[in-house]
Amino acid sequence: MKRSPPRIELYYWPTIQGRGEFVRLLLEEAGADYVDVARTRGGMAAMMRFLAGERPGALPFAAPFVRVGTTVVSQSANILAFLAPRLGHVPADEALRAEANQIQLTIADLVDEAHDTHHPIAGSLYYEDQRREAKRRARNFVKERVPRYLGWLEDVLARNTVSKGQWLVGRALTYVDLSAFQVVEGLRYAFPNAMARMERKVPGLIALRDRVGGRPRIATYLASKRRLPFNQEGIFRRYPELDAPPPRRSRGRRQVRR
Amino acid sequence: MKRSPPRIELYYWPTIQGRGEFVRLLLEEAGADYVDVARTRGGMAAMMRFLAGERPGALPFAAPFVRVGTTVVSQSANILAFLAPRLGHVPADEALRAEANQIQLTIADLVDEAHDTHHPIAGSLYYEDQRREAKRRARNFVKERVPRYLGWLEDVLARNTVSKGQWLVGRALTYVDLSAFQVVEGLRYAFPNAMARMERKVPGLIALRDRVGGRPRIATYLASKRRLPFNQEGIFRRYPELDAPPPRRSRGRRQVRR
Numbered sequence: 001m002k003r004s005p006p007r008i009e010l011y012y013w014p015t016i017q018g019r020g021e022f023v024r025l026l027l028e029e030a031g032a033d034y035v036d037v038a039r040t041r042g043g044m045a046a047m048m049r050f051l052a053g054e055r056p057g058a059l060p061f062a063a064p065f066v067r068v069g070t071t072v073v074s075q076s077a078n079i080l081a082f083l084a085p086r087l088g089h090v091p092a093d094e095a096l097r098a099e100a101n102q103i104q105l106t107i108a109d110l111v112d113e114a115h116d117t118h119h120p121i122a123g124s125l126y127y128e129d130q131r132r133e134a135k136r137r138a139r140n141f142v143k144e145r146v147p148r149y150l151g152w153l154e155d156v157l158a159r160n161t162v163s164k165g166q167w168l169v170g171r172a173l174t175y176v177d178l179s180a181f182q183v184v185e186g187l188r189y190a191f192p193n194a195m196a197r198m199e200r201k202v203p204g205l206i207a208l209r210d211r212v213g214g215r216p217r218i219a220t221y222l223a224s225k226r227r228l229p230f231n232q233e234g235i236f237r238r239y240p241e242l243d244a245p246p247p248r249r250s251r252g253r254r255q256v257r258r
Numbered sequence: 259m260k261r262s263p264p265r266i267e268l269y270y271w272p273t274i275q276g277r278g279e280f281v282r283l284l285l286e287e288a289g290a291d292y293v294d295v296a297r298t299r300g301g302m303a304a305m306m307r308f309l310a311g312e313r314p315g316a317l318p319f320a321a322p323f324v325r326v327g328t329t330v331v332s333q334s335a336n337i338l339a340f341l342a343p344r345l346g347h348v349p350a351d352e353a354l355r356a357e358a359n360q361i362q363l364t365i366a367d368l369v370d371e372a373h374d375t376h377h378p379i380a381g382s383l384y385y386e387d388q389r390r391e392a393k394r395r396a397r398n399f400v401k402e403r404v405p406r407y408l409g410w411l412e413d414v415l416a417r418n419t420v421s422k423g424q425w426l427v428g429r430a431l432t433y434v435d436l437s438a439f440q441v442v443e444g445l446r447y448a449f450p451n452a453m454a455r456m457e458r459k460v461p462g463l464i465a466l467r468d469r470v471g472g473r474p475r476i477a478t479y480l481a482s483k484r485r486l487p488f489n490q491e492g493i494f495r496r497y498p499e500l501d502a503p504p505p506r507r508s509r510g511r512r513q514v515r516r
Contacts, residue, residue, distance in 0.1 A: 053413055058357040061364045061410050071353040075363040077335075082356050095329040098340050099316040105333040105363075106319045112370065120378050120391065122398035133379065133391045140380035152319050155311060 005068075008034040008083070011047040012064040016234035017186075017227075019076045019111065020064040022104075025178040026080060028221040030087035036226070038063075077104040084175045091170040100169045103156060103176045107183055110149045114190065115235045117141045117242055127239070138242035142194040146187065147201070153180055154202040165204055166211065173212070180205065181212035186236035194244035263326075266292040266341070269305040270322040274492035275444075275485075277334045277369065278322040280362075283436040284338060286479040288345035294484070296321075335362040342433045349428040358427045361414060361434045365441055368407045372448065373493045375399045375500055385497070396500035400452040404445065405459070411438055412460040423462055424469065431470070438463065439470035444494035452502035 008027065012020030014036070027034045037043040047063060049055050050072065057072030065074035066083065073082045081101050084090035090100050115123075117138040121130040157165050168176050184205065188195045199206050212218055221227055230236055266285065270278030272294070285292045295301040305321060307313050308330065315330030323332035324341065331340045339359050342348035348358050373381075375396040379388040415423050426434045442463065446453045457464050470476055479485055488494055 053417070058353070058360060059410070059414055059417060060360070061367075061407075071356065073353075073356045073360065075360040078356060078359045078363055081359070082352075094340075095316070095331075098329065098331045098336060101336045101339070102316060102318070102331065102333045105336055109319075109370075112367075116374070116378075121394045122402070124398065124402060130394075133394070136379045136388075136391070140382065144380070144382060149319075152317070156317055159311070159317060 005033075005086070008032055009037050009067040010034055010064065011037050011043075011050060011060075011066065014038040014044065015228065015231070017182075017230060017236075018064075018234050019108075021182055021228075022076050022107075022175075022179050023064055023066065023079050023083070024226070025182060025218070025221075026083060026087065026089060026175045028226070029173075029178055029215060029217050030089055031217060032083075032087055077101060077108050080104055080175045080179075089173070089175045091172075091174070093170070096170050100174050100176050103153075103168055104179055106149070106152070107176070107179045110145070110183060111186075111235055113141055113145055114186065117190075118237050118239060127237075131241075134239070134242060138239075142191055142242075142244050146191070146194065147198060150187075150198060150202045150205055154205050157204040157208060167208070173215075177208060177212055178218070181209050181218075184209040186230070189230040190236040190238055191243045192238075193246050196247055197244065263291075263344070266290055267295050267325040268292055268322065269295050269301075269308060269318075269324065272297040272302065273486065273489070275440075275488060275494075276322075276492050277366075279440055279486075280334050280365075280433075280437050281322055281324065281337050281341070282484070283440060283476065283479075284341060284345065284347060284433045286484070287431070287436055287473060287475050288347055289475060290341075290345055335359060335366050338362055338433045338437075347431070347433045349430075349432070351428070354428050358432050358434050361411075361426055362437055364407070364410070365434070365437045368403070368441060369444075369493055371399055371403055372444065375448075376495050376497060385495075389499075392497070392500060396497075400449055400500075400502050404449070404452065405456060408445075408456060408460045408463055412463050415462045415466060425466070431473070435466060435470055436476070439467050439476075442467040444488070447488040448494040448496055449501045450496075451504050454505055455502065 010020065010023055010027065012018065024036070038047045050060060050065065051063070053059055057067065057070060058074065060072065060074035062074070064076055064079060065072055066079050073079050090097055118127050118134050119125070119130060120133045120137040127134065156168055160168060163171050167173055168180060213222065268278065268281055268285065270276065282294070296305045308318060308323065309321070311317055315325065315328060316332065318330065318332035320332070322334055322337060323330055324337050331337050339355070348355055376385050376392050377383070377388060378391040378395040385392065414426055418426060421429050425431055426438060471480070
């Protein structure tokens with residue numbers, strides 16, 4: 001009898017999507033046997049024991065982390081690089097795996113910068129105590145950084161001719177496509193005005209977002225209670241004062257629509 | 259006749275240590291056959307062609323990146339995870355490789371935060387235009403973040419009983435030990451007062467720093483012109499107003515010294 005692989009334990013804060021969501025999306029798309037430990041009874045205490053160094057295995061600096069058998073793995077990009085080969089969501093080729101990882105790490109940088117739009121001074125201070133700085137940082141993020149990151153993802157897609165620009169790496173969906181979906185969703189939530197303008201410039205990425213969102217398992221997950229809603233505790237937060245101003249109808253656009 | 263492995267091409271800004279230094283340290287410790295392309299004649303133009311998407315292979319979002327044969331790899335932690343197995347500076351065991359990567363990614367987070375102490379609003383603005391915010395962010399970094407990161411590295415070392423606390427992962431030196439050395443050096447340069455106080459609390463990490471600094475190839479490298487000095491263009495910068503105040507001799511400490 002074939003021994004089934006060990007159940008994957010995911011440890012992450014139970015009330016936010018945050019960095020854990022990148023892992024949840026992979027587990028859901030793969031139909032993996034997993035448990036979101038901190039959302040079960042006693043799970044928060046179990047997670048804190050790992051973070052306090054009271055459990056064996058590699059010491060996580062922070063959540064998310066996973067345990068698979070006796071192996072503990074932290075840092076979201078590292079978790080994905082560890083799980084994806086097991087779940088068949090990254091090609092075996094070494095160069096393609098390195099490319100997937102570099103895309104994931106660049107998405108992680110974007111996520112860090114998105115976080116710092118509302119916490120530019122310190123994660124340990126309230127938003128209200130760094131509101132002025134947040135406004136300055138967010139203005140730059142929306143104007144310079146988001147276009148640069150999303151434009152780069154658009155370029156990566158266009159260059160991936162083996163998938164005809166359908167997926168970021170190789171011929172089929174990989175975990176980084178799921179992460180690209182999540183980043184578009186997060187930016188839409190946090191910066192709806194800015195994204196409304198930006199999306200026209202990255203049609204390939206938006207089509208990728210739709211392709212991922214339409215996957216049966218992802219669609220089922222998004223409609224389930226397992227998908228936590230975006231909220232003001234996560235990484236992507238909606239503070240209208242940090243977004244671009246609402247779009248105004250320009251003569252140019254009205255003409256195009258006639 | 260055995261074919262020799264292709265020469266490693268490193269692409270990084272030629273006047274700073276920055277994120278490229280983590281790669282340089284591995285290449286130097288390994289005695290690798292490599293070229294620091296942007297520091298050669300015409301090298302900057304060659305680097306810019308990759309960043310402009312004019313060369314084949316995975317598209318880097320930013321430097322550093324390496325080319326090995328036809329494979330292009332970017333993101334410093336990803337470069338190290340790609341090169342270290344080739345250079346024999348990480349164990350073959352999968353769990354240990356994941357642990358090395360998670361430590362490297364956590365060091366990379368610390369490096370990002372060190373950068374943001376002098377650029378809390380935007381990398382595209384001058385320091386002088388975000389000085390007040392920098393002071394606030396640096397105060398938090400020095401007081402809360404550095405102790406947390408270095409304390410975590412100290413704990414990781416102490417837990418690695420197979421090396422008797424000598425190395426971060428496994429039984430021998432790996433690339434993450436080199437990176438830990440670099441972080442201590444960078445923090446000493448940027449925050450000398452804060453580090454003078456902090457180092458007593460992380461004796462294992464400081465001993466690791468000395469162990470790495472004493473490696474013959476690293477010592478030769480550090481004394482060579484290949485090692486660029488720290489400067490005000492890199493990630494670790496010395497702005498005295500961002501450091502902790504200079505230490506004063508407290509009665510307590512004088513008593514201990516008597």
